[in-house]
Amino acid sequence: MAKATAAQASKGSSRLNLVIPPLVIPKDGFQPAPEIEQPNIFPLEWPVKTEPLAALYEKAKRQAWNPADLPWGQLDPAQFTPEERMGIMYWYTVLSVFDGSGPAVFAKAMIHSYELHTEDPIRKCFFSVTRDEMNHEECCQRAIQRLVPGGPLRFEARTELERAALNNIQWLSHNGARYWRGYSASIDKYPLSVLFTSFLLGEVAASTLFYEMSRRTTLPIFKSVFTKVGQDESRHLAICLKMLEDDWPGLTEDYKSLITKQLRAGFVFLSMILWEPPNMFWELPPYFLPNHRTLMQYARQAGLGVLSYEDQAENWRMAIAKVRKVVGDWGIKFPAIPELDIEGVDVGNITAADIIPVF
Numbered sequence: 120m121a122k123a124t125a126a127q128a129s130k131g132s133s134r135l136n137l138v139i140p141p142l143v144i145p146k147d148g149f150q151p152a153p154e155i156e157q158p159n160i161f162p163l164e165w166p167v168k169t170e171p172l173a174a175l176y177e178k179a180k181r182q183a184w185n186p187a188d189l190p191w192g193q194l195d196p197a198q199f200t201p202e203e204r205m206g207i208m209y210w211y212t213v214l215s216v217f218d219g220s221g222p223a224v225f226a227k228a229m230i231h232s233y234e235l236h237t238e239d240p241i242r243k244c245f246f247s248v249t250r251d252e253m254n255h256e257e258c259c260q261r262a263i264q265r266l267v268p269g270g271p272l273r274f275e276a277r278t279e280l281e282r283a284a285l286n287n288i289q290w291l292s293h294n295g296a297r298y299w300r301g302y303s304a305s306i307d308k309y310p311l312s313v314l315f316t317s318f319l320l321g322e323v324a325a326s327t328l329f330y331e332m333s334r335r336t337t338l339p340i341f342k343s344v345f346t347k348v349g350q351d352e353s354r355h356l357a358i359c360l361k362m363l364e365d366d367w368p369g370l371t372e373d374y375k376s377l378i379t380k381q382l383r384a385g386f387v388f389l390s391m392i393l394w395e396p397p398n399m400f401w402e403l404p405p406y407f408l409p410n411h412r413t414l415m416q417y418a419r420q421a422g423l424g425v426l427s428y429e430d431q432a433e434n435w436r437m438a439i440a441k442v443r444k445v446v447g448d449w450g451i452k453f454p455a456i457p458e459l460d461i462e463g464v465d466v467g468n469i470t471a472a473d474i475i476p477v478f
């Protein structure tokens with residue numbers, strides 16, 4: 120094969136002097152490639168309809184951060200009592216049911232968006248959310264392992280509190296697994312707009328939660344973490360809203376009722392981290408909640424920034440009011456949330472198969 124000579128390069132031409140083999144043009148014309156059976160990620164193209172979504176993807180790249188660069192060394196286990204260490208570890212484990220499952224949940228949604236041949240910025244936004252959630256999961260991992268080596272599941276539980284924490288964590292995993300199976304099995308059945316509405320509640324909840332906690336925590340490392348994570352979550356919220364703006368006008372009445380039910384499912388699922396789990400979906404032993412309250416109180420005492428029960432309820436009401444306004448504008452009814460005295464449509468029982476929302 121011919122090679123570019125030093126002489127050519129010195130003349131400033133980047134073109135190589137190669138022999139071009141001849142084309143073959145069949146006499147009867149080209150054969151069309153077989154039709155691609157869908158769903159499939161092929162054929163690949165990069166259509167852009169919604170410029171603001173492309174801009175949000177650019178923003179995500181610019182706001183990228185690395186959890187490993189945060190000063191984790193400041194988090195000195197010796198500054199806490201053993202109970203407080205257990206409390207913070209427990210809060211982060213509860214969070215990881217939502218934030219830690221984010222990478223797998225959004226990766227699946229991203230693949231789904233490729234198979235649906237959505238416009239390119241939607242796929243890229245899902246990718247950026249997956250990337251962010253991996254950072255959020257890493258924060259859970261770092262906080263847990265710094266305070267309780269072997270946590271959340273493989274530490275040696277020696278005291279009553281530690282045994283109670285470990286058992287609660289095992290029950291959380293049991294429910295997380297039920298959520299994953301339901302989500303995994305149903306993702307192909309929902310149109311993207313239904314998925315986005317479910318994500319919407321999670322993102323509103325997450326951005327409000329981390330914003331509030333960043334204000335309240337007395338521990339500088341967690342102030343940094345909550346601020347960074349909160350910034351990501353508000354971008355996720357902006358992504359969801361933009362995607363929905365495009366998708367909602369064409370929704371059928373059936374899908375609108377499905378969304379109403381999804382909003383209730385979101386409340387039921389997310390209340391575990393945002394408030395307290397309602398008596399639906401969650402399969403828990405009777406001692407779970409009292410022990411959960413004890414552990415949460417230790418996390419509060421340690422200065423993590425966990426809101427009080429009343430403030431959590433108020434925070435939920437605010438987040439729900441925001442989502443209610445958005446969906447109301449599109450003619451979607453809101454479900455009743457009797458736990459917070461919010462009136463609306465009765466959507467009945469919520470099961471594992473109904474739950475999509477994540478952070």
Ligand SMILES: [Fe+2]
Binds near residue numbers: 218251255352
């Ligand atoms: Fe997250």
Ligand SMILES: [Fe+2]
Binds near residue numbers: 322
């Ligand atoms: Fe998020």
